[in-house]
Each structure stands twice: as C-alpha cells, then as structure tokens.
Amino acid sequence: MSFINVLDQGYVRLVNHMGSDLTVVNAARVSFAKESQELSEKDIRLIKFLAREGHTSPFRHVIVQYEIYAPLMVARQWWKYVIGSSHAEGTGDSMEAWNESSRRYITEEPVFYVPGSEEWRSKPENSKQGSGEVLGTEKGEKLTSELLEYIELGVQKYEAAIQNGVCAEQARLFLPAYGMYVRWYWTASLQSVCHFLHQRLEHDAQKEIQDYAKAILELSRPLYPSSIEELIGKSE
Structure with a gap:
C-alpha cells in the first residue's frame, strides 16, 4: 500500500x-x-x-x-x-x-475541505483549545451550508480577479484560506x-x-x- x-x-x-x-x-x-x-x-x-x-x-x-x-x-x-x-x-x-x-x-481549480453535517464539533468545556462533542445535525447542516456559500463567493471573486488581469499571487487573497487544500x-x-x-x-x-x-x-x-x-x- x-x-x-x-x-x-x-x-x-x-x-x-x-x-x-x-x-x-x-x-x-x-x-x-x-x-x-x-x-x-x-x-x-x-x-x-x-x-x-x-x-x-x-x-x-x-x-x-x-x-x-x-x-x-x-x-x-x-x-x-x-x-x-x-x-x-x-x-x-x-x-x-x-x-x-x-x-x-499555479492556477488550478481550488479545492476545499467541507465538514459534513455530522462532523462539526463543539468547543471544549475545560480547555482553551481543542474540541468537544459533535454538534447536532441541525446545527451541522446549517454550518456546512454557510461554509459552502462562503467558499463559492470567495472562488467567484478569485476568478473575477484573475479575469480582470490581477496576478495570481494577489488574486488568491480572495480565497477562503484555512480550508483550502494544499x-x-x-x-x-x-x-x-x-x-x-x-x-x-x-x-x-x-x-x-x-x-x-x-x-x-x-x-x-x-x-x-x-x-x-x-x-x-x-x-x-
């Protein structure tokens, strides 16, 4: 393997x-x-x-x-x-x-990590970092939907910047960063x-x-x- x-x-x-x-x-x-x-x-x-x-x-x-x-x-x-x-x-x-x-x-199509509706975790009760229990499905579905909308808006603005002649190293500022795959x-x-x-x-x-x-x-x-x-x- x-x-x-x-x-x-x-x-x-x-x-x-x-x-x-x-x-x-x-x-x-x-x-x-x-x-x-x-x-x-x-x-x-x-x-x-x-x-x-x-x-x-x-x-x-x-x-x-x-x-x-x-x-x-x-x-x-x-x-x-x-x-x-x-x-x-x-x-x-x-x-x-x-x-x-x-x-x-490179200007390949950006790919993003999007947690499923059952993968969103709560903040921990007794710690400043890490995560706690999984949130309910209803909250998770809302969060996943909002993240997808946010990503779509960022990609649209990124592509528009490229089409308007902006260099790739600056156009990438429009991309939602932390979930983007590298x-x-x-x-x-x-x-x-x-x-x-x-x-x-x-x-x-x-x-x-x-x-x-x-x-x-x-x-x-x-x-x-x-x-x-x-x-x-x-x-x-």
Missing part, C-alpha cells in the same frame, strides 16, 4: 523510502565495526534498547518521503511541528525537507516521523491532523515494524 485517502478529498502517498530496521541496527553497531546481514531477535532487542534509552541517532539513518494533500489548517499545524522538532529536546533532527505547491505559480512533499528521518506520530496520535491532538497521522502510521509501519513499535509504543 502506498496511498491512503484522508478526510473528504485529502490523501497521503508514500513516495520513497531508504533503509529498514536493519539499517538502524547496523548504524548502531558500526561503533564496534559489526554488521548484521539479516534482522535477528538479537537485533530487535538492540532496537528496543536504543529506543528505551533514548539513543536516537541510529533512527536518523532511515529516511521516508511522503506526498500530502491536506487543508491549510492541517498543513500549517504540521509545518510548525516540523520547525519545532529540530529544536526539541532529544530529537536533534534537522534532516527534514518540505516543498509545497504555491498559488503564485499539496506538499515531506521528507524526514524515521526518528522525526515517529516524533510526529507520538504527538499527533494523542487523543488531544486536532482530529483532522490525527487522521493524517494515522495514515502516515499505516503507510510506514510495514517498512519499519520494530523501530516504529518501540519509538511510538505498542498501544498506538
């Missing part, structure tokens, strides 16, 4: 990857001038040790590349994580790359991927980015079963 649909029109695609659980083991064993040819139970015990004791540099010798199509509200939250992770205690990982499509250069490549070490998963699979993470994290996990776990199990925990 290399492709998983997320939300209404989004997706995660596994583009490329380098290394395996064996790569992690051999990166650790090079200190003793040793190398394994096949992953053994002894090697798996070493992976457990490395993860448990926080010896994370061997996991940075494994690289994964994804193509992601997600609403801007997800992309910006993801991007802030990527920037922060290179400075986070215990990660030390700057081996990341992010390249995103831009409406300065596409990007994310290339990161296995350590960084697992750091992302550990944080964004948590129950208090925003649901939409949780859905993308689940897709990243499903695509990545078959490639690095032992490393991912130890880095993010058996309960995920």
Whole structure:
C-alpha cells in the first residue's frame, strides 16, 4: 500500500523510502565495526534498547518521503511541528525537507475541505483549545451550508480577479484560506516521523491532523515494524 485517502478529498502517498530496521541496527553497531546481514531477535532487542534509552541517532539513518494533500489548517499545524522538532529536546533532527505547491505559480481549480453535517464539533468545556462533542445535525447542516456559500463567493471573486488581469499571487487573497487544500512533499528521518506520530496520535491532538497521522502510521509501519513499535509504543 502506498496511498491512503484522508478526510473528504485529502490523501497521503508514500513516495520513497531508504533503509529498514536493519539499517538502524547496523548504524548502531558500526561503533564496534559489526554488521548484521539479516534482522535477528538479537537485533530487535538492540532496537528496543536504543529506543528505551533514548539513543536516537541510529533512527536518523532511515529516511521516508511522503506526498500530502491536506487543508491549510492541517498543513500549517504540521509545518510548525516540523520547525519545532529540530529544536526539541532529544530529537536533534534537522534532516527534514518540505516543498509545497504555491498559488503564485499555479492556477488550478481550488479545492476545499467541507465538514459534513455530522462532523462539526463543539468547543471544549475545560480547555482553551481543542474540541468537544459533535454538534447536532441541525446545527451541522446549517454550518456546512454557510461554509459552502462562503467558499463559492470567495472562488467567484478569485476568478473575477484573475479575469480582470490581477496576478495570481494577489488574486488568491480572495480565497477562503484555512480550508483550502494544499499539496506538499515531506521528507524526514524515521526518528522525526515517529516524533510526529507520538504527538499527533494523542487523543488531544486536532482530529483532522490525527487522521493524517494515522495514515502516515499505516503507510510506514510495514517498512519499519520494530523501530516504529518501540519509538511510538505498542498501544498506538
């Protein structure tokens, strides 16, 4: 499997990857001038040790590349994580790359994330962020309808600006931003991927980015079963 649909029109695609659980083991064993040819139970015990004791540099010798199509509200939250992770205690990982499509250069038809009538959530009772229970269908239908109207108006004004000779990089100001889908490549070490998963699979993470994290996990776990199990925990 290399492709998983997320939300209404989004997706995660596994583009490329380098290394395996064996790569992690051999990166650790090079200190003793040793190398394994096949992953053994002894090697798996070493992976457990490395993860448990926080010896994370061997996991940075494994690289994964994804193509992601997600609403801007997800992309910006993801991007802030990527920037922060290179400075986070215990990660030390700057081996990341992010390249995103831009409406300065493309004028393809904009696509927007529109929650269904049963997907709108209430604000939490005891927190300044996050969300609470799902709102009733009646409220949800009204919100979905209002959002669709808002998007339609923005797209009309965007297209009118383009037709009137406005440059694409300014015409995009008329587009409702946070729900608009954007596409990007994310290339990161296995350590960084697992750091992302550990944080964004948590129950208090925003649901939409949780859905993308689940897709990243499903695509990545078959490639690095032992490393991912130890880095993010058996309960995920």
